[in-house]
Amino acid sequence: MPAACFHCGLPVLEPGRYRADLLGAVRELCCAGCEAVARTIAAAGLEAYYETRSSPAAPPADLSSLEELDAAAAGSEAALIVDRVRCAACLWLVERTLQRTPGVTRAHVNYATQRAQVAWDPATTSLSALVRAVREVGYDAYPYEPRRQDELSRRESRRALMRLFVAGFGAMQVMMYAFPAYVDEGLSAEAAAMMRWAGLFITAPVLLFSCAPFFAGARLELAQRRIGLDTPIALGLAAAFCASAWATVSGAGSGEVYFDSICMLAFLLLGARHLEAAARRRAARALDPLLRWLPARPLKAGEIVHVAPGERLPADGVVTEGISSVDESLLTGESRPVRKGSGDELIAGSVNLEQPLAMRVTRAGADTRAASIARLVERAAASRPWLVDAADHVARYLAPAVVAAAGLAWAWSGDPWIAVAVLVVTCPCALALAAPVVLTRASAALLARGVLLTRARALGVLERASEVIFDKTGTLTQGDLALARALPLARLSEAEALELAASLEARSRHPAARAFAGLPLSAVSDLIHVPAEGIEGRSSGRRLRIGAARFCAALHGKPLPGALAPLEAGHTRIYLCDEEGWLAAFDLEDRLRPEAAALVEDLRARGIFVHLVSGDEPQVVAALASRLGIPAFAGGVTPEGKLDYLRRRQRGGRRIVMIGDGLNDAPVLAQADASIAMGGGAAAAQHHADVVVMRNSLADVRRVFETAQRAMRLVRQDLAWALAYNAAALPLAAAGAIGPLEAALVMGASSLVVLLNSQRPLAEPLPWKASISSSPSPSPSYS
Amino acid sequence: MESLYLLVPLSVALVFLIGWAFWRALEGGQFDDLERPAHDVLADDDRPR
Numbered sequence: 026m027p028a029a030c031f032h033c034g035l036p037v038l039e040p041g042r043y044r045a046d047l048l049g050a051v052r053e054l055c056c057a058g059c060e061a062v063a064r065t066i067a068a069a070g071l072e073a074y075y076e077t078r079s080s081p082a083a084p085p086a087d088l089s090s091l092e093e094l095d096a097a098a099a100g101s102e103a104a105l106i107v108d109r110v111r112c113a114a115c116l117w118l119v120e121r122t123l124q125r126t127p128g129v130t131r132a133h134v135n136y137a138t139q140r141a142q143v144a145w146d147p148a149t150t151s152l153s154a155l156v157r158a159v160r161e162v163g164y165d166a167y168p169y170e171p172r173r174q175d176e177l178s179r180r181e182s183r184r185a186l187m188r189l190f191v192a193g194f195g196a197m198q199v200m201m202y203a204f205p206a207y208v209d210e211g212l213s214a215e216a217a218a219m220m221r222w223a224g225l226f227i228t229a230p231v232l233l234f235s236c237a238p239f240f241a242g243a244r245l246e247l248a249q250r251r252i253g254l255d256t257p258i259a260l261g262l263a264a265a266f267c268a269s270a271w272a273t274v275s276g277a278g279s280g281e282v283y284f285d286s287i288c289m290l291a292f293l294l295l296g297a298r299h300l301e302a303a304a305r306r307r308a309a310r311a312l313d314p315l316l317r318w319l320p321a322r323p324l325k326a327g328e329i330v331h332v333a334p335g336e337r338l339p340a341d342g343v344v345t346e347g348i349s350s351v352d353e354s355l356l357t358g359e360s361r362p363v364r365k366g367s368g369d370e371l372i373a374g375s376v377n378l379e380q381p382l383a384m385r386v387t388r389a390g391a392d393t394r395a396a397s398i399a400r401l402v403e404r405a406a407a408s409r410p411w412l413v414d415a416a417d418h419v420a421r422y423l424a425p426a427v428v429a430a431a432g433l434a435w436a437w438s439g440d441p442w443i444a445v446a447v448l449v450v451t452c453p454c455a456l457a458l459a460a461p462v463v464l465t466r467a468s469a470a471l472l473a474r475g476v477l478l479t480r481a482r483a484l485g486v487l488e489r490a491s492e493v494i495f496d497k498t499g500t501l502t503q504g505d506l507a508l509a510r511a512l513p514l515a516r517l518s519e520a521e522a523l524e525l526a527a528s529l530e531a532r533s534r535h536p537a538a539r540a541f542a543g544l545p546l547s548a549v550s551d552l553i554h555v556p557a558e559g560i561e562g563r564s565s566g567r568r569l570r571i572g573a574a575r576f577c578a579a580l581h582g583k584p585l586p587g588a589l590a591p592l593e594a595g596h597t598r599i600y601l602c603d604e605e606g607w608l609a610a611f612d613l614e615d616r617l618r619p620e621a622a623a624l625v626e627d628l629r630a631r632g633i634f635v636h637l638v639s640g641d642e643p644q645v646v647a648a649l650a651s652r653l654g655i656p657a658f659a660g661g662v663t664p665e666g667k668l669d670y671l672r673r674r675q676r677g678g679r680r681i682v683m684i685g686d687g688l689n690d691a692p693v694l695a696q697a698d699a700s701i702a703m704g705g706g707a708a709a710a711q712h713h714a715d716v717v718v719m720r721n722s723l724a725d726v727r728r729v730f731e732t733a734q735r736a737m738r739l740v741r742q743d744l745a746w747a748l749a750y751n752a753a754a755l756p757l758a759a760a761g762a763i764g765p766l767e768a769a770l771v772m773g774a775s776s777l778v779v780l781l782n783s784q785r786p787l788a789e790p791l792p793w794k795a796s797i798s799s800s801p802s803p804s805p806s807y808s
Numbered sequence: 809m810e811s812l813y814l815l816v817p818l819s820v821a822l823v824f825l826i827g828w829a830f831w832r833a834l835e836g837g838q839f840d841d842l843e844r845p846a847h848d849v850l851a852d853d854d855r856p857r
Contacts, residue, residue, distance in 0.1 A: 077850055117847060135841045183834050190830050198823050202816070216812055223816050227823055 030055035032063045032163070034081030036531070038548050048075055062163035071121055071162070078114035082163050103152055105141040105166040107134065107159070119164055126150060126158045141166065189295045192235040196288035199224045199231075203285040221273040224284035231288050232266050235295060257424045258294065261448040262287055268445050281442075281764070286449070286773065293776050324389040332377045332384060339386075340373045341393045346383035352376040379554065423751065427451045434759040443761050450758040450768035451751050462783040463743065467736035470787050476718050476725050483715030486699035487733035490682045492674060493628055494693075496667075497639035497646060498615065499686030500703050501653070501723075507616035508540040514586055514607040522609035525549075526601050529562045529571045537599055540613050559599070567603045577602040617649070620723040625653045627727055638662050638670055667693045684726060685714075701726055735787045743779045750775045 028037045031045075031052035043054040045063040054060045062082070066074060107119050116134045123132035123143055128150030134141045143155055159166045202220040205212050212220075239262065242255030269282040324330065324340045332338055334349070350362035353375040362378050365371060371384055373393040427448065435444035468478045478484070495501055513522050527544035530537065533554060549562040549569070559572015561580075570580045577600045578585070586607060601609040628635055636657045639646045643660030650658035659670060671693055674681055683697035694700035694714050702714035703721055718725045754771060757763045763771065833839070 116844075135844065179840065183839070186839060187831060187834055190834075191827060194823065194827065194830075198819065201819070219813065219816055223820050226820050230827075 028053050030059055030081075031075075032059040032082050035059075036546055038528070038531070038546065039550065048072055059163075062161070065161045066118065066163075069122065069125060069162075071118055074114050074118045077117070082115070083109040101147045102142075102144045105143060105156070105159075107141050108165040108167060110164065115164065118162055119159055119166075122158055122162050123155060126155055129155065185295075185299055188235040188238070189292070189299050192231050192288060192292040192295050195227050195231040195235070196285065196292045199227050199285045199288045202227075203282075206282075218273075218276075221269075221282050221284075224282060225270055225273050228266065228269075228284040228287055231291055232262060236262055236291050238298070239294070257427055257448065257451075260428065262290065264445050264448050268442070283445075283449070286770075289773055290776075293773070293780065324386050326386050326389060328386045328389075330384050330386060332382045334377055334379055334381060338371050338373050338375050338377060338384065340384075340389040342371050342373075342384040342386045342388075344369045344371060344382055345385050347380055349380040349382050350378050352378055423451075427755070430755060430759055434761075438761060440761070442764070443759065446758045446761075446763055446768040447755065450754045450763055450772050462780065463736050463739045463787075466783070467732055467787055471716075471729065471732055476716060476729055478716055480715040483699040484733040484736055486680055487682060487716075487730055488737040489680055490633055490699065490730075491679045492634045492636065492681045494636040494638055494671060494674070494681060494683050494697070495625075495655070496683075496685035496693075497637060497649060500684055501621045501637070501649065502615045502617050506537055506540045506613040508611060509614040510590075510612040512590060512610040512612070514589075514609050517608050519609075522601055525564060525569060526571055526609070526611065528564065529560045529569060529601075533560055537613060540611070569601065569603050569608075571601045572599055574598075574600055577607070580604055581606050583607065617652075618723050620727075622653050624723045624727050625655060628730070629654070631730070636670075636674070638667050640664070640667075664692060668696055671696050701729060732787050739783055739785060739787075743782055746779060746782070747775070 028040065029035065030037055031047060032054055035055045037043075037053045037055045040053055043056060043060040044051050045054060045060055045067060046052075047063060047067055052063070054063060059082075066072060107116065110116060110119075119141065120132060120134040123129055123134075123141065126132075126145075128146045128148075129143060130146060131144040132141065133143075145152075145155065156166050202224045205220060206217060236259075239255050239259045243259035246256050265283045265287050269284055269287070272282055329345060330339060330342070338351070344365050344367050346367065348364070348366045350364045351371065352362050353372055365382065370387075371382075373388075430451075431444040431447040434447050464481055464484075467484060468481065471478050511519050511523055513519050517525075523541070524545050524547050527541040528546045528549045529552070530541045531546055531549075532552060547564060549564045551561075551563040553561045555561065555572070555576065558576040559570055561568065561570045563569065568580065570577050574585060580602055581604055583606050589610060599611050599613065600607060601611070625635055634657070635655050636659075637646060637650045637653075637655045638659045640660075640662055646658050646660030649655075659666075662670065671681060671683065675696075675698070680698045682699045682701065683694050684701045684703070685694055686703045694702060699716070700714045701716045701718060703718050703723075703726075716729055718729070754763065754768070754775075758768055
């Protein structure tokens with residue numbers, strides 16, 4: 026095994042050729058790109074990067090020209106998205122590099138969002154010079170149109186933080202003033218009055234500033250003639266404050282004050298909302314990759330654009346000239362390059378890999394597919410799911426009942442304090458807290474594992490699913506190629522043939538290359554990639570080719586040896602040859618995902634009936650089903666057939682979850698009670714999968730089921746508690762058995778119970794968790 | 809007990825002062841990025857080359 030490149034960690038295939046003096050020693054590097062980057066970093070005196078980084082750098086890529094940037098960036102300030110970042114040291118390096126570029130007046134990289142803000146003097150430098158400087162140290166930067174929304178959400182989150190601070194700090198301080206009244210009866214009347222006034226002074230801003238969202242919400246609900254969750258909260262807060270303020274102003278000893286309860290309540294409620302908003306912002310940031318392709322210059326439909334290899338396509342369009350392959354993984358999750366020739370459709374945001382292309386723009390800017398997906402997911406992230414609806418639904422009946430009960434209690438007893446006690450004690454904030462906290466925790470927990478929940482409604486279905494239907498290709502299998510068999514044809518041992526093949530394929534992005542990943546490598550040079558044909562290279566003086574039969578035959582002109590083993594169903598064969606003749610043949614197959622068996626087993630252990638329905642050959646499907654222990658299967662099924670199959674199963678009132686790759690299963694995914702799409706990206710989100718597994722691992726599917734179950738259990742517990750508590754407290758308060766002070770204490774305790782219960786872990790480690798290791802994030806080294 | 813008449817109003821004033829200080833910090837962007845400053849300490853390049 027050759028040494029690893031000091032910069033990027035890839036194997037060094039030609040030792041001694043690329044070197045740089047780094048951290049006081051000569052280091053081996055893998056290619057000219059890494060050498061240039063490493064020398065630039067060393068020359069700028071930024072070697073500390075190599076000491077502080079926690080991950081090797083991304084290998085440098087061919088990058089496009091920058092002239093267009095300057096035309097677009099008229100000003101002297103820009104926001105950049107920094108790409109190819111692996112760890113915090115990368116961001117430090119980028120920031121230092123920008124700061125040291127002559128003419129830069131300000132450069133700041135935000136570590137949380139991986140965005141850079143730069144300002145420069147237009148007389149001395151330009152945006153393209155800055156981006157070039159970033160590229161010279163091995164990263165890339167895209168100008169980024171800061172959406173107005175971003176600015177807005179930042180101002181909003183600052184204000185929310187201020188509200189939270191005022192409420193929390195106020196609560197602490199007011200509690201100090203309330204404390205003597207609780208413990209010491211011997212306080213002089215003047216001192217007690219002063220404590221109340223102090224409490225009033227601090228509670229006033231808490232109520233007017235911190236609680237403004239509740240009053241705004243209540244006003245909205247009033248305008249819509251319905252009573253939601255904000256109305257009782259606002260009413261309770263206002264009533265408690267007015268009563269306390271009146272008691273304070275009208276004189277000593279005439280009534281109790283509840284300033285501490287008001288502030289505590291506000292703090293708890295705002296805290297829950299703050300957590301919810303933070304989770305939502307994190308979810309929105311997951312969309313950033315979709316926005317990175319934003320072109321520097323506005324394009325119009327019909328325009329012809331030239332795209333160099335390595336460059337991102339700026340808009341949706343059609344190829345007018347050239348043949349190349351394109352990486353559409355950003356949008357489709359499909360990692361294998363797609364070949365594009367004249368007349369083929371292109372999607373904005375995908376990367377042109379091999380040859381220059383000319384394209385005619387069909388949709389640009391906000392009309393592109395990528396933009397519409399971003400909008401869709403954004404909307405989903407901000408939508409109010411059924412859990413909150415359920416709580417709202419209960420509150421819709423509870424809230425008017427509470428208000429009516431408070432009014433009745435007042436009329437019947439003639440004591441306004443009983444009305445306040447009723448409002449405070451039954452304030453349905455436990456109800457308001459429960460669902461959103463659990464739900465955002467669930468979607469954040471899933472997102473952290475690379476699972477996008479686009480409709481939270483699905484959690485309820487997943488929890489009670491009775492049947493699961495799997496698609497085969499790309500779902501249970503990887504949709505990637507793996508080596509099934511190596512057939513040495515002449516002169517070479519199997520190991521030698523594999524070593525040569527792996528060395529030739531080591532730098533290729535073709536799916537066939539993955540079949541050879543991880544094998545020993547030897548030195549090869551003069552690599553030429555021929556799209557859709559194969560790879561040519563030179564090893565110990567010989568010209569070698571790997572790829573399609575006709576591509577190899579073109580090198581030596583000999584016919585295929587007749588005595589080859591027959592090709593099995595579902596396998597693909599590629600060849601290795603040199604100038605003298607055939608060397609080896611390799612059979613590649615679509616590999617079963619390693620976690621598939623464990624997932625099927627787990628689903629069956631949960632009492633879920635598992636189906637396998639595929640368009641593939643019936644005998645292949647049957648073989649796979651028996652291997653995984655799937656009781657029901659059907660092969661050779663058309664998309665319409667799949668839909669029929671699903672409808673027939675649904676007739677019995679069963680809840681059915683469909684798990685597909687999101688590409689050709691769209692109607693089936695839409696018809697199922699809940700759907701999970703593998704592979705992430707555009708097609709899945711567009712076709713309304715409820716859950717998108719972006720990391721493309723079946724282990725994540727199991728987590729979705731697990732998380733749904735835990736989350737729904739917590740919500741049910743919370744709601745049951747809140748309802749039981751209200752049912753018990755309302756009559757007691759209405760009967761005058763609970764005074765306003767006790768009411769506030771009991772209410773606070775109840776909210777705390779719900780809040781703490783909601784914080785319980787959502788993904789409990791299960792005994793068999795060890796058997797499915799979470800797949801590491803895809804390594805870009807050989808792919 | 810007399811000290812209360814001084815200390816309680818003083819504490820109210822202090823609360824507003826601290827609230828104002830927090831607001832200044834917030835508007836100054838100190839809470840916008842809670843990760844970066846921690847890394848600044850590690851990545852000090854003041855040392856001689």
